[in-house]
Amino acid sequence: MTTTLLTGVIALAVGTYAFRFAGPALRSRVQVSPRTVKLLEIASVVLLAALAVTTLVPSGSGDFGLALPAGVLAAAVLAWRRAPLLVVILAAAVITSGLRMLGVH
Incomplete structure (x- = not known):
């Protein structure tokens, strides 16, 4: 192994x-043609959006509540506003964990 x-x-x-x-x-x-460059840029945005959407829906069964989607939504907004990656990740973690600490699951 x-x-x-x-x-x-x-x-x-x-x-x-x-x-x-x-x-x-x-x-x-x-x-590389300008059309190919444009398609690759669009593909990267689509892949990131797909990652965000799959993060919104956990693979486990049961009710996952609102904390996780709220954190991912905050991260998506910050990423859309071109915030640094570290800020995006930390904001998502803080919002999700903060809501869970407040009892919002």
């Missing part, structure tokens, strides 16, 4: 660095 995990981590690290190196190395060789 440990060997498999370590192999996976190493493979992920090598792949990540390969992709990060490929960008600057291939920038002058590969021409």
